[in-house]
Amino acid sequence: MHQDYRHLTADEHEAVEKQTLRTVVQALQEYSREAKQIFDNTKAPSKAEVIVLAEDLVQYALEVAETYPINRRYAGFIDYKRIRWLPTPFGLLPQALLVDAKASTENNRETLQQSQLPMNADFISDGQHHQMAAGVEPHLELSGALNGELHAVTTSLFVHFHYRDLSQDTAPFRELQSIYALAIPHGRFKDRYNPNPETTFFGQGKHSPARQEVPRIRVYFTRLKEMCPWRLQQLKYIGGEYTEPLWRDGPGPTGALTSFAFLGR
């Protein structure tokens, strides 16, 4: 008989998300030098190239920092996904890690598809109350004789490459300025992060209602950080220099992660 996330307290569950993001940030930081090199200098057959670069770089950074895999796969739109055993102080936890890569010239918000939304969202736009239902399941059922009724908690992360375009024809073609890593709270934390439409880091999406496009939703960086500082991490490029990551994060569900610099060339 195994244990899964349904046995965790809310604080323990938040600590799991924090630990997960912490590892991802470490992996991104250690890979950031090569990431910048590739991001800035890869020739672009088209403008859409940055999307692919972001996806590939996330994979390269994270795949070397994996935990003990669970032999189960599924396919779909999420860029990087692994089902795995996560060692935590509360038990060896089955987890479905979901990471989406974003490339943008903006650095204050990002757009989520409904299928990437882990929490039912309520927010105000133009004085109106808007809603969007979560599109990410709270967990994946792991069946099989050995596992019985095990649930892999879903943890939703986003890695956001903030860049500027440079010259069209000679390297560097772009300038990667920062890498942001966000942990969007599990749907279970609705009461903590979005108890009412006025209290939230969600905002109106990027779709065009006039053209009946399918609704999207935005996450605002500042507001997320205000609600929980460690959930928004920034690796900022500071040419050449960098700081060694420290080992101890702040205590409690909102205690800060140590900050990271970005490794330049």
Added chain:
Amino acid sequence: MHQDYRHLTADEHEAVEKQTLRTVVQALQEYSREAKQIFDNTKAPSKAEVIVLAEDLVQYALEVAETYPINRRYAGFIDYKRIRWLPTPFGLLPQALLVDAKASTENNRETLQQSQLPMNADFISDGQHHQMAAGVEPHLELSGALNGELHAVTTSLFVHFHYRDLSQDTAPFRELQSIYALAIPHGRFKDRYNPNPETTFFGQGKHSPARQEVPRIRVYFTRLKEMCPWRLQQLKYIGGEYTEPLWRDGPGPTGALTSFAFLGR
């Protein structure tokens, strides 16, 4: 001082491509049961879903069948790419394996972007001579003190999921009918596979000249198979039953691969 593909004879080089495809086909065959399960039953948020399914399934099938990795990455549009040491009878060969996934309701041809074309192509369409320059480099330069001037040969494979759409709302949503694996010859084999516009497996692409779309090109399965049987492999779904793969392939540059069945549920 290492050796790379420039020291291989043409026949040896073809044998390397054959060996590479052979391994990929084995990996696809062993993964085919789960592949069909996922492909047929994954719920589709949109019609584009099949593309993502094909990409993910190729990754899941191939990543467990990798060879000794070379510590070098690059990012770009190709779905699955690994730079690695390939053990061959002719030496331990640095190789850049490039695999693209395709999903289609057609089973006689597939479309390549120019960036996926490993050979300068000449072909006839409507009595006219058409051309397209290769967009895949013959090799990747591996720099670094340890390696000196090493070149990783590029090997271009395509994995083509041939399917039919079924019901919209209840599983199975699709029926995966066959998985084709193609090895497109390296640019070096131009004289063997496309010595003149009349002799080729290439055909007019899928783009619309009228709308000035960027040119593409097609590979025709039958013609490729006629020129070199092993370069077109089919894993055909034959519900439930399957054949054990054999161990010995045919001899020589065109000697057949053993045929494979597809593992159903």
Added chain:
DNA sequence: ATGTGGCCAGTAAGGCCGATT
């Protein structure tokens, strides 16, 4: 029926710009 050409369609993923505050 099949083999070929090739016009469009459907769907991401964001760039950008105009109003606000």
Added chain:
DNA sequence: AATCGGCCTTACTGGCCACAT
């Protein structure tokens, strides 16, 4: 000068249809 809203652009991938053998 930031924060928001949201329209529209770019491209990628194949579905599909029309002819020609």
